[in-house]
Every structure is written in structure tokens, then in C-alpha cells.
Amino acid sequence: MSNLFPKSVNKLPLQILIFIGLTVGVVLAGVTYYATPKYTRVGYAPQQPVPFSHALHAGQLGLDCRYCHSNVEKSGHSNVPTAQTCMNCHNQIKTDSPLLAPVRASYASGDPVPWVKIHQAPDYVYFNHSVHVARGVSCVECHGKINEMEVVHHSKPLSMSWCLECHRAPEKVLRDPKLVTNLDWKHPGGAEAQLEQGKKFVHDWNVQPPQSCSGCHR
């Protein structure tokens, strides 16, 4: 019986395997890159209508986060300041800056400045700022070092698994609620001391971050 198949066919299984491996690899890489928050969100730094610099205001000038995000301790939403808040200072300083024109226009007309949203939780997620701030989770844990950002960018993935990492081990990040807006603060005793203090807080404050669906999804 003659050979029905040429010799080159012997390599076929290997070729198929390599092809499948490559395809799966490309698909996985694609999905990871295009569809996971770690890649889709982190680094997102859109241009804002007013080139507001957090590095200048919060870092250099040392404004407290809560001067502008005034309701962060009361509401689930951390409000973006009204134009009126900006004008509290800017009716004295840089009153003619062309960069601030949209703010002045907004204050005059009442129409909002269209700030571009950077951190966006999906509609079915009910994240609450006030409870995190009140219980000693610093802004920096989710937003990164805003006080060093010239242009704010998305610094953490804010994916569900990322949220849960912290909800499962809150002791790693808990600090005295008085220090939550101090973005440069690190426990002076280092990571170990932080852990020790965090455990104490978890116990003393009865911290039980929700780990079930109802905590965030309603």
C-alpha cells in the first residue's frame, strides 16, 4: 500500500498545536488589553475643558481635598466643585486668565463646565465615598497621588476584584480618619506597623467591609 499522506503531514499535529496556541494567546492578550479594567482604565487622562492642576492646588498650595470636594464626607458621590467654588479664589486671583474663561462663563450663566469623567463606576455599582472616608480609607488608595498629578489620570483599575482585595484585607490600608486627605502619609513604622495598626482598627471599629453582592449592587 502506497503512502497516502506525504511526509510533511507528520508535522501537522505540531503545527495545529502551535496555531491553536498562538490564536488563544492572541485572543487572551487582546481581551486582557482591550477588556480588562487594568488596561482599559489605568492611565486614562483625558483633556479637561480647564487645565486644572491638582499638583498645583492640592500639592503645592496644600488645599485640602475637601475644600472643593466638599460633600465627600456626607454623600456617596464626591462632588466636583461648582464654578462658584472656583470663583471663591479666582475672583481675586488670575481673574483674567483665558484658561479660566469656561469657569467664569459657568459662574455667570449657571451652565455647567463639562468636566470629563475619569473614574466611572458602572451604573449597577453603588460606590459610596462617605463611608470609606469616615472609616479611614484614604483618597490615595483608589485615586493615587492626585496631589502630584498635573493632569489627573486613572491610577488604579477599580475593577471588582481590585475592590475585593481591599475588602478582604482592610487592615492593609486603614488609617486614622483624620489623615485620609493627607495623600503623602505613610505609616512611619512601615508596612508591618501599618498592618498591626490596621488590625487594631479593624477590631476596635468593628470594620466588616461587605464582601457579598448586596454591598455594592442593589
Added chain:
Amino acid sequence: MKRKFDHSAPEQNEAPTGPRYWRSLDELAETPGFQEQMAREFPEGADNLNGVDRRRFFKLMAASFALGGVGLAAGCRRPESHILAYGKSVENIIPGLPLYYASAFPIRRNAIPVLAETHQGRPTKIEGNPTFAPYGGATNAYAQASVLDLYDPDRSTTSTIKGSAATAAQINDLLAAIGSEARASKGAGLVFLAESSGSPTRERLVAKLKRELPAAVWAEYDAVLDEVPVAAAKAAFARDVKPLYRFAQAKRIVSLDADFFASESGSIGYTRDFAKGRKALTKDADLNRLYAVESTFTLTGSMADHRLRLASSHLLAFAAALHGAVTGSKQLEKLTAGLQFKDQEKWLAACAADLLAHKGKSLIVAGAHLPAEVHAVVYALNVALGSVGNTVDFVAIPAPASAGIAEVAKALEAGAVKTLVILGGNPVYNAPADLEFAAALKKAGQVVRLGYHVDETSAAASSGVHIASAHYLESWGDARTADGTIVPVQPMILPLFGGVTEIEVLARVLGEAKPDGYSLVYETIAGLNALGGVDGEKGFRQFLHDGLLAGSAYKSVDVSLNAAGLSMLLASATAPSAVTKDALEVRFITDAKTDDGRFNNNGWLQECPEPITKISWDNAILVSPRLGKELGIEPGGSLIQVARKEFGTFQQGKEQAFVGEITVDGRTLRAPIHIQPGLSNYTVAIALGYGRSATGRVGTGIGANAYAIRSSNGLGYATGAKLAIVPGEFAFLANTQEHWSMEGRDIVREANLDEFRNNPGFVAGMGMEAHSPAVYGDMKPEEFAKLSREERAKITAERSASTPRGGSLMETPDYSGKNAHLDGVHQWGMSIDLNTCIGCNACVIACQAENNIPIVGKDQVLRGREMHWIRLDRYYSDGKLEGGAFGGPGNAELPEDPQVSLQPVGCMHCELAPCETVCPVNATVHDQEGLNTMAYNRCIGTRYCANNCPYKVRRFNFFDYNQRQLDSLYMGPLGKKGMPELVKMVKNPDVTVRMRGVMEKCTYCVQRIQQAKIAQKVKAGASNNVEIPDGTFNVACAQACPAEAIVFGNIKDPNSRVSQMKALEQDYQLLGYLNIRPRTTYLGKLRNPNPEMPDYAALPLSRKEYESKNHPAGMHGHGATEHSGSGHDSHGSKEEHKPHASLGKILFGGNS
């Protein structure tokens, strides 16, 4: 010992186990259609795509996948979105936090004080204002649903003059011109027609109108009557007074056709007070007793301990007879002619004796639709029983308007009306038919109409002026509650379409200097405050803050019977004619959904099943079983039937009703016929408020317009009517009553008060769990019931967190010790008191408003796809043993006098939830605080959970009901997508709006729980004070409940209110034997019948059925051995068998 529960269907001629409740006559009759339905998970059609076969389905799917592929490429990165902060900071508004303002929901003369929840200036939810003590923060279904009307896309958006749009300035000029023109003639030819109102501002303006334009006519007309006619008080007491009932003080109550739970004014307060007198918190509680004499089956009647069916036209005779029995005088004897019912003498004597034994603590109430004569006799009765000042107060009220719609019609006919101003109402639709109002309207010189919709009246006056009316949530106003307390109506939002209110229209006609709503109300209230020496501005702010003007209630006055006036009124009364098959009585009832038709375009109300008939989206001619039979509605093959016939085309779950034609005084009306047990034999009832020809896309064309056969001389009821079947015509009624039947077991557990006193834990002896090993913990229900309340509360609290495994053979997961999954700070639970639940639907609508529950439309309800998270089950029981459901010969007669048991059922949040174990994607799981959560994003729509839920409380989104038009659901991607902007505004921003293909169900208002927890944690800060104090928040259903039947809270705290309720002896679990440990438990229902009454039943009828099925006398086996005391494991000592043995005697007349 291994035990096996046999769930198989009972053989013919074998007594099945389990009580016989039936929710429909079909169930009782066991028609083949019903049997088929029982075998299905969902009603037929509920799980099928309409008219799409498999092949076509795949074609469509392929197309949509292709479309989806196109979308993918563009959707890789998320779109840019914006944060739009205010330009100028707004006082009090914190984005993300709701604000509450005190306001009032005005309806006719009486308003309901409310708190409106607003999100950044957008009202989304109505709650009762707890500052108004008589209502205690409760509301009703209308108030709850009223917020939807604000966002009605079909509301009138522009004012028009002769059909073309007019600006506000044009309208104002026109109104001012009407005023100045009228001044010249002292108002002659100017006629106002309005609905009644309690508004002090309107009262002030009307007084001014009468002063300045004495020749102008001010007339008021209400389509339905909810207040006692003043003529009765005028005759009986010779003054303008109205009664305010004090049900909390009343121990014996007789209701004559009065549905004081629903359609009478002040019903919320009355329900609340009645429930107070009905709560059984101790076994010695002195429960009130309710006698109801009525022609239709009302919610009040369903609560009655003794219910007598009597035609409304015979109630004067009944009242007179009761008067005779109570006072012993023969004064009113001639009025009793024609009165005839079963055991009449005995009934009246026993009732009268009971009332006399409770002198000063008894109360007689008559329905507002009854003629003044009845009320006058009732007043005389109340005086004779010493009720006045104790259980009923009379308060002085302003004299009612002297003119009504009849006078207006007469003036129109005479051509004497130059300008007719119609403020609200809808007279062309709901005026008495004999007035021919639409035709008369054409004779007016000019018609100015203030209307919320471009409705029938606006259409009839299309050549005139239509002014778009403002909703009460967008206007300034004031009103009075039923007891006269003045309440503010505050705007939550600027008028969406520039609407105005009736006081503004009136003020412009009168040429007021400041004709805006705020100034008008301010002036009124400042004027009233000035009388009390209160500063205007400060007093007004206090008024708005409190939501009421303290001390402004009507003053109660002393009244004494004016015999002369009374006998003059009664002199003209004649004996009622007999009601027969050929001379029927027609009752026009205020609809539980649309009221008088004003809520016709409100989808929430339209879809809410009527409390007794369970029909949604329709009205029907309700006929008694006897009349139905005489009409020949009797299909072959079934012993008992409703108004339906089983044809080849018959589809289960859809009530295919005969169409009947009613003829009254030569006017006819066609509507579907629905057989309603409990109706007076020859009274047919039809709800008003349907058959609208011009309203909006929800209400137009729904149902039949009963106003068409209602004339001035019979607004409440008419006699001498005929009803005939229209051959060959049928209609579908969207009836929810047969869906998800529980197959007649010990669902609602009932006892009479005397049994409860001997054995407050009677519920523990019922149900299969009483006969099985202890499934919950190590104690059987009867042993558990013997503990003290403190012990029970403590054990319940411990159990809630530890999930003990119990003695079940079923391998339940071991949750003890470190496996504890319920380790949250709180453990949520609910208690529902079936003894005070009146089945009013307030909870259903409150839930719908709070949780963004969509409406699905009549067609979908017909398929059993309604989405309500709470359903109110209504069971009938008649205590008969020979029914077909028992394998006996079946009822030869349709039951005419059933008892009703009502039960609200929502998700029970079972600790061992069966739904969770079958979900393939973990979309429904438990959280640490005992909630059975539903993660919509995980749900893939297998519906296994709904299949495995023993309570059938899960609801599936078969379509994207929020995004699709209800009439084009089946058009798929070809239909229009998107929610109208206006409708989006009513959604609660704290709750996810669900999409197609996901399951949903009661969440115990998880958003409110989380908000309360967050608020508490924020307050706690760096401390461990994270437990929410009891009573800090409430779930939507419990908050709305006027009977306070629903209590929600933390069951881990043995001192919380819910733990206290659950610790009551009559607390039981629904289907407890399943060992799924529901967090919602029920308190058993008690009835308090009078042993002297001829219709006394020693056991509630449902209980009688339960006992006779489970402990049948003379039958061998289980029941017999139990009663002989042979050591049945569910009963401890021999003493405990006594109640059962005596029950046997009661049931079988001592034959056992």
C-alpha cells in the same frame, strides 16, 4: 425513623391532606384547565415567545448576532462622559443625597399629608408625613402612585385657545378679561364648575368671588362620593357637621356598605385605628368585632367577623330594623318593610344585644354613597348607643357649595351661561348620564377648562380655552385632611410644562394683586396665623416645615338629635322594591385603581390587581354566583365556573369572560362579566373610572364606562336594572388570581378569638412541621411555642446568626462555628400580621415606586408575567367538606358566602434558600446579613431559581419592559427602543433598572439597608458603633402600610420591634416544613365572631376545612389515632388533645 412526605395528588374519593383554600372558583371546581395549569411552572404562554417558532427564532438570533458584531468594533473603549457640576451652588442640595419636603396629596375634600423624596429637585417617591399623627406616616396606593402622574408623557403640555397653542401671557390676559367683563354685570353669566376641595385658599377666593361677583355661580361636583352627605346631619342635628370615627375606641362596629378601609375619606386613619383595635399582642387582647352588611364584596367586608349580604337599596330598612332592635321603639318600623334575609330576627337581636352590651364602645358606620336617610338613622343609632363623643365625634365643617352640576346643566340648557370655567374634574366623562352634559356644554358662550390631560371635557370644549394644569408636586397650594388639619402643598419642581393651578386661575379672574400660588397660600396662612398672634413669615416657615398647621383641625361640637328634622327627612322614605333577576340593583363602586377615573392613565395603578377580584387593567360587571347561574353561565364539564367558558381556544391563565349588557333606565352598557362570590344575590357591581375615550396611551379604551348608565337619582346605586348575556361575545380579563397557586395547604393559619385565648400558639399545632421532627434547631414548633416570649426572641436571635442544623434528615450544610455565613452585624427579618392586613395594595405600589418595577401591560399580565415584587394572595374558603377538591361529589351550589383570607407574599429571604442552590452562575446568593441577594449582572436568565422557589415570588423580565413600548414588545429589534425622558425621571437612582432576561424579586429594600448602614458607619467613624438603632429606617412596604401589619428590622437584636413581633405565640413560617427557614414570618389571623349570631362558626371556615381534612372524624388512620391519644409524636400530653377533640365535636355536631 425515616419519614417521607407524600406530595402526590389525592386520588379521587380520597380526602387529601392540607387545608382547602382556593383562590378561584376554577381551583375549587378543579376544572381540567386548572389542573393543567397546576402542572406547569408558569401559566401557559408565560414562557413561550409570542407567535415565533423555533426556526424563526434562530433566524432572528443569527441576525442579531451579526448586528452585535458590528457594534463590537466600536465599543472597545468606553465613551467619554461628563460630570456637570452646578455653576452656582444650590442651597441644601448635596448630589447623591435625597431631600424630603412636607407636602400633601389632595384628593377631593381631603388631602393625605406626605413627604416627597426628591433627588436633585426631582420627586421620585411619596411617603406619608409622620408628623400628622392620625395617619402616622402611612399612605395609600393612590398617593404612592401619584408621583407617576407627574411624569405622565401624555399629560397636557400646552395651553390652547381655540385649538392653537397659547402663551402664559395670553392665558393670563384672557382670564383677566373674563374677570373685568364679569364685574360689569356683577358676575351674571359667569359659572365656575370645580371639584370639591378643602383648600382654605380656595375657600377664601370663593368667598371673595361671592362677595364681588354675587351673580356668578360657583358649583362643585364630585364623581364619586367619599363623604357622608351633609343633608343627613342637617336633618338629624340641624347643623353642618360631619362625623369623624374613632375606631380605636370602638369594640363593636357595624358597617353598612361602608368601605372605610378604602373608599371613604380618611380611610388611612380609620384603617390605622381599626388595626389598633385588632392587634392581638397578648392572649387577653380585647379585639374589636366587625359586622359588615354590604351588597358588594369590599375589603372591609373581607375583614368582617359577621358579614351579611344585602342589597344597598335595602340598607335603610336594615338600619331602621337595627334601630328598632337596639332601642326597642317602633318609631321607624314602617321603614323596615321589604327587609328580608336569612335568620333576620335572630341576626338583628344578637347584633343589637352585642352593641348594647358595649354601649359607648360601639359604632355604626354607613357608606358615603348611601342616601341621607340611612345616615340619619345611623346617627340616631349612634346617639342611642352612646357612641357620640366616644367612638364618633361630630365636627363643624364649612357649608358645602350650594350649587352642583345639575344646576350648571340647567343653566347651560337655559342658555344663561356666558362663560363656563371648569376647574379640574372631567364632567363630560363623569357627569350623570341624564344631564347630557356634553350636549349642554355646547350652549355655553365660552368654555375655559383647566385640565391635566386633554381629556373628554377638553375635547368637547375644543373650541374654547384649555389651560394645562400643574401637578400637585409642582405647585403651591394648601388643603385639609379629613379631620380638617390644614396642610401645605409645596412644589418639588418647577412646572414641567408651565401648568397653573385652580387657585391661580381663580385669582386671575378675581384680579388679585399677586396671583401666583405662593403669594396666595402665604396670604391665607399668614391670615390664619395672625388670628393666633403668630408672626407671618415665621409661622409660614413652621407650617411648611411641619407639613401642617398645628391646631387647625375642625372643632368637635356637641350635637343633639333633632327629632322633628329626622322624622321630616324619613317621612318621604319609601319601602324598597324587591331586587330580583329582572329588577337588579347596580352598584357603582369607586375603583380601587383609578378612583373615579382620574388615575386612569397611571400604569402602576392600572396594573395593580383589584384587591378582591384580582383583575388588573379592566373593570367588569361583578355578579353573584346565583345570578351567574340564572344567566346560564354554566359551561359543560365543570361543576362550578366563573364567567368563562372552556372552548377549544381557551388558554389557561386568561379569564375569557362572557360579555353582558346592563340596561338601566333605557341606557345600556356592555362589559365582561366576572362572577364574584360574596355579592348580594341580585346586586351587580361595576367599577367607575374606565372606558375613557381621551386620556393617554395607558388608559384610553380600557374597560367600560359605567358613568354612561349612572344618573343623578342613583349615584351610588340604581335599581330596576336588567342584565343579559351578549351571545357569542367574549372578552379576556387580565386576572392574576390563578397564578402560582399554593395548592391549598395551611397557608393562612386562622383561629377564633376564644381558641386563641386558650391556646395562643395555635399555629404551632398546624402544618406539616408540627408532625415532623424538629427541623429548625432542636425544638419542635409546639415546644418552642411554650417558651416565654423573651426566651423565644433570644433563641430566634441566636438562630439567625448560627443557622442550626436541626433534626432534618436532609443534609443541610453545616453552618455552625467557623463556617458561619451569617456573621453580619445585623440579621434582617420581617413579620407580617395577617390579623391586621387589609389587603389594600398600598405596599404593592410603594414597592413598585421604590424599586423601579416596570409595568408590563395587559397582554403580558394575561400571560402571567406581572412584575410586582409583592403579591397579595386572596383565598376563599367556605368550610364545606363535600367540594370537588376533596374528592367528594363537588359543590352542587356555588358558594355564596365565602370567608376571605388575605396574605401578602414577597421574597422570604430563606436562610437555606432553594433558589440559590440551583443557580448555575451564582447570581443569587446570600449575604452576611441574611439577605438573599440578586446580582442582576450575573443572571443569565435560566429561571431555575423561579422554578425552585416554593413561594413563587421571583419575577422574570421577559422583555426589556423599561426600554420598549408595551404595544410593540414582540417587534424585537424593529420596535422603538428607549424610555421617554419624562418616564426616566421617576426612577429611583438608588436602584438598578433591570433589563431583559434577568430575574428579580424583593430585596428587602437593600438600598435602604445599605444607606442606613453607611449613615451609621459614617456616624461611627473611628468607633465600633456600627449597629443601626431599631427604627432608624424602614422598608417601603412597611412604611406605606396603614395597618402597621408589616414590621421589618434586625432579628439578631432580641429587643427590636420585629423580634418582639416574631416572639408572639401566633408567629409561623409559611411552608415551614420545607426547612428553608424564611426570614419573613406571619402572625396568624384571628376572627372574633359572636356565638349568639345565627351565622356563628366555631372555627374560621378555612380552619374548618383544614381540620376536617387533616383530622377527619370517623376515618381510620392518622387523624383517628391522633385523637384517641395514642401518643402521636406531635402532641405532648393528653390534656393537649382536648382542643382537638372538641374541634371534632364542633365540626361534626358531636357525631365523632
